[in-house]
Amino acid sequence: MRSIWKGSIGFGLVNIPVKLYSAVQNSTLDLDMLDSRDHSHIRFLRVNEHTHKEVPYDKIVRAYKLDDDYVVLDEQDFEDASPEKTKLIEIESFVEAVDINPMYYETSYYAEPDAKNSKAYILLLEALKKTGKAGLGRFVLRNSESLCIIHPVEKALVVSRIRFAQELRSTDDLKLPDATVSKKELDMGLALIKQYTEDFDVSKFKDEYTAELLKIIKAKAKGKRPTIKKLKVAKTSSDDLYDQLMQSLNTRKGA
Structure with a gap:
């Protein structure tokens, strides 16, 4: 496996260097889009809306529209927005793992210790197992801040991205039943x-x-x-x- 992030988990004054690896894989079939007439592959091009010409990838920038104009951002801007989080998952608090609403979960990553002395890694792993708690923190992945929990799975620490509260919609607009049961x-x-x-066995x-x-x-x-x-x-x-x-x-x- 290829690591997708390299940094540290901050646990009080303890620093645990880790590499993150995707813990999930897609089970769906990889289907291609073809032209029904001759089965040629369909290509998606990045096209300039005015010239209608394809734009090379290295000429594409990201920007935010502000007051009818665009402010172009570069990689340094993303780094400067939260430099301390780009290489650190700081555990801000510990919570009961069972209290986390499943609706908040997004995706999970295995954390592999990236140091010869992995004693701190084992300490956090065993402490979380014994207490039934999970570490709650934030980090930056692919130029976007993510909320996450650190929890044990067998012999590994797992970092699971979870949604922020404002990302869940309210139920106020739903027409929910108002009936009672005997x-x-x-x-x-x-x-x-x-x-x-029965016991949970997803296999x-x-x-x-x-x-x-x-x-x-x-x-x-x-x-x-x-x-x-x-x-x-x-x-x-x-x-x-x-x-x-x-x-x-x-x-x-x-x-």
């Missing part, structure tokens, strides 16, 4: 949840859609069309919520 319906719902409860779940799409691609390459599975819709014989829950429980027991 005690017996709630009890039945709790029983159904208990019946379906049991595979990207079935991509696998099925690949089967279709291979079949089409041979001039065939595979049998398509029919959509299975769960049905009950009653519109009453309690009856639906009861049938769900009995179905699960039978399975």
Whole structure:
């Protein structure tokens, strides 16, 4: 793997040099865009809107529109905006890992110690495991400040980027139900949840859609069309919520 960031995790007065590696990979198929008439590749060009000519990559700059005019930024401007964060993930506080709303999570990176003496790395790893806490901090990645948490996964520290609070939309504009459920319906719902409860094991779940799409691609390459599975819709014989829950429980027991 190739590291995507190199710097340090700041833990009080302790400095832990690390390299970050992407901890995720895409499972979707890499599809190309073609012209349907002759299957030529579609290319996306960076074109000047006035001259309609392609612009070389080294001539492209980034700018911010301010008062009907553009202010052009260079790499030094991004560095100067927050120089202390470009090479440092400063842990500002520790929080209970279970208190972090999953909606905040974006993507994760493995942190590998970049020093001969990795004792501080092990210390932070073991302390987070023992306390069930996560470090909360900020750092700059690809010229953008990110909020992140540092948490343990097996023998590694993981840096997970999370969203800022203002990036989550409010539910105020949603038309949410204002109904109530009876005690017996709630009890039945709790029983159904208990019946379906098991230890979290994400390895049991595979990207079935991509696998099925690949089967279709291979079949089409041979001039065939595979049998398509029919959509299975769960049905009950009653519109009453309690009856639906009861049938769900009995179905699960039978399975």
